[in-house]
Amino acid sequence: MIKVTINGKEIELEKAVTVLEAAKSAGIKIPTLCWHQQLEKYGGCRLCLVEVEKMPRLQTACTLMVTDGMVVRTETEAIANVRRSVLEFLLINHPLDCPYCDKAGECELQDLVEKYGARAGRFTEEKRKVPESLEDPVLVRNMERCVVCTRCVRMCEGVQGAAALGVISRGGHSHIEPFSGGKFECEYCGNCVSVCPVGAIMSRLHRHSYRPWQLVSETETICPYCGVGCTLVAQVRDDVIKRVVPRIGTPVNNGLLCSRGRFGYEFVGSKERLTSPLIRKNGVLEESTWEEAISLVAKKLGEIKAKHGSDSIAGIASPRCTNEDNYVFQKFMRVTIGTNNIDSTARTGYAGAQAFIENIFGQGSTANLIPGLANSDVVLVAGGDPTAVNPILGLQIRACARRAGSILTIGHVKGLRHYSPVELRPALFRETLALEGIVSALRNKKGLPGSNQILEAKLKDINTTPQEAAGACGVAEKDFAVFVDRLSGAATPAIVIGKEIVQSSGGNYKLFLLAAINYLVNGRIYLLSERANEQGLLDMGCAPDLLPGYRPLAYAEFRKRYETAWKTAIPERPGLSIFGMIDAAKQGSLKAMYVMGENPVYNLPNSRDVEAALQKVDFLVVQDIFLTETAKLADVVLPALSWSEKSGTFTNMERRIQRVRKAVSREGMEDWRIIAEVARNMASKFHYTGAEEVFAEISKVSPLYRDLAYEEIEKGQSIYPYKGEPLRSTVEEISVDKGAGVVAASRFYLRLERPLFHSGTLSRKAAALVNIYSGALARLSTADAASLGVKDGDVVRVSTKIGSLELPVAVDGAVEQSVVMLTNNFEGKGAFCLAEYAVDPVTGAPVIDCNAVMIEKVER
């Protein structure tokens, strides 16, 4: 027990903390400027100076640790004088342009000066002049205001791990610059903006259009982009989101955001939002009333059902919509239409991978806490770049490295380069060898644990030698051994698996090998998730073989349960997968399709083929917030409310159910409400007054959410398995299909870039993200660019068997050789119009890594 006296108050402490923290615990506030609770201590600004008995000079409270018997005074005349002087020094070069500065009102310097009264100061010399930098599209730097507290630098380097900022020059000329001196060219997380105490680094979004005190309402909600599920606070003036900020203390992101979460919200206010229902008349989409549109949808679906049967209709659900939307949608398909034909783009990787892994390790085995990654001693990453796909999860991996954990990467993981002591970069189509080599080396080293006979039987015959594996990765055998040693010595290993592996040839076998590694090292698995509610929609039963609560349709007892609850028979046959739907549409057996908040014509591989297929269905309904590529083909388009205009819940990749709340208002209906209207017009009883009532039904019928209510979710009591019971796992058989194996035969292959700054086709309408990354590029390795004789900005024609695109080149040192990386985000330039696919026989995911590509320079 340590006893200290601060301002005459005796404080007892369990362990040594800083004087600042000790004072805080006793409710005594000491002013600070360079200190920030998310950052390493710095002790640079001298505002927190305090008197400590028996110490000769004033001490910085933010760095000084308390010792037993210490007597501290935080507010004396002398201290106030010193603080005033420190501030006076800071103001020598400060422009005091508060009337014009957006920070005024929440500026820490302003507040301090107000309190300690340094005001204009006595210096008459001229102030430092640094022109405001507007060279960057998203961040504005005003270095006259900078107090060189280095919070931004410490954030960028020590937390974000981007190290894009440095203190330039020295003394009175010190200021902050990104490397280029102008554009930031960084990860654009904006976390530097969060920690800057003054108006020196700020966001340009809605600049000069609000004052902090005019942000009259703020709503805590969940990010609409990826499966991490960060909490964000939408701050609103005049019913417009002016700013999105994180909050310290929230469970997943704790005061941090990524570029998409912070700067990607502008799509909400886009002028291109759909405002009225559209009905195709004489080949063109024309505005209509809601009544007309809804009754037309009901009538048409009813006719088609009567004529061709329930299974001639299919629905595509949305990982961007809430649980409530998705629950009502699948209920509509099962109850009103009478089919299990419901699926989503989760089928492109997440759903199948999860089913595969959880079949082996049990339901819920992929539900692991994201912040826990930082405490792992080893993190193995394969199949993607977590810092781009799930950025806040990526930060936890970087944090793990800072805490002396080992990061081990397989493949080209750009955002974790230099983190891995050995980076295994298997040559094209040689990934399997690398993974097999790791499995057999681990097995030989550690032996078989003996707890899962089925798995062990399958991995007994894997005998790839370290030599072969190292050779496949182009590393020395001893480096490969280092990789394996780190893994085998791990006490709390985590394995992070991205979609690239799932979508590669032999994907299910590679997943099996990763599962085997996980089994041998006794680790835990994280599956990267590209969409905010990918998990939720599966939990809601938006899959051809799952009922709500992730209950398999195949089990009669579960079907019965829902039949009782919904007072209707549920067909026994599983429905079509999303790829099955496309095939059925092509063959003409699928007559109608209802697409909610998804853009399959762009987001599925071989997109032109998907387009042709959807053109063949007799009746296509698309419910969306924009006139997407898919909506353009529709017979009826129904405009929905967006994420920030409705309430509901999302379930993130940890299976944490979180509340989505309405931040701004807009005329219109939530997705679930539109569907309930259609259902009512088809004589189904769908009566919900609000999202909460839908959720109440979910928690009543789904064993996974038993009695869970919004109230508990709000308290944060909503982590898997909630109050209900997870399904006990029954590993009956692990089916694995290695496939034939691919031999690289083409000079180039197509690979998908999953950029940090974009997400599907939604981010296209977020101006800031488009400003950061504005158009499709063909990324080539330095060596390939040289051999093709192209440099940055040159245009190349990228062609496959099924199409070609002309794209500007970006030479990228982090791209592997013999591949061209294309995005699937920009209008008319999506990689998926060039990519054929085959469906993985086990996971059902599309295999897209075999598309041979020709690249020619386009002479201008």
Next chain:
Amino acid sequence: MFSETAKKELEEIRLKYPNARAALLPALYLAQREFGWLSPEAYEAVSGILGVPKAIARGVGTFYAMYKHKPMGRNIVQLCTNVSCMILGAERLVDFLKNKYGLEPGGTSPDGRFSLVIMECIGACGTAPAMLVNDDFFENLTEKYIEEILEKYK
């Protein structure tokens, strides 16, 4: 790009220090030698080899006045004009450099042969005026003596 020998040198330098950041100062000197000044490319090259983020490397480099932060002549003349040197005629020497070589304070001669940096006392007050040419030290300067000295630097 670093030449192969420079790369080797840098790797040797790196080994003398406990971590990459500690090796930054000599690494930047090396880069300056290779690139002529601390250009963005120079920082990038150092960063690429040492694995220190380039923004951080640039921060360190710009802290020190004695690195070249812009392209400079082949030889750097650092002439002191502080009190002692000034009293003993350093200003005249500045004029002389301007007239004879077209060399302005802070500037570079048109032929790229010299750059002139004005110093604030180089610790040679007793033998003022004084200057450094590259790493060589000269004192008790006169116009004639400067001319003689500079002849040796091409």
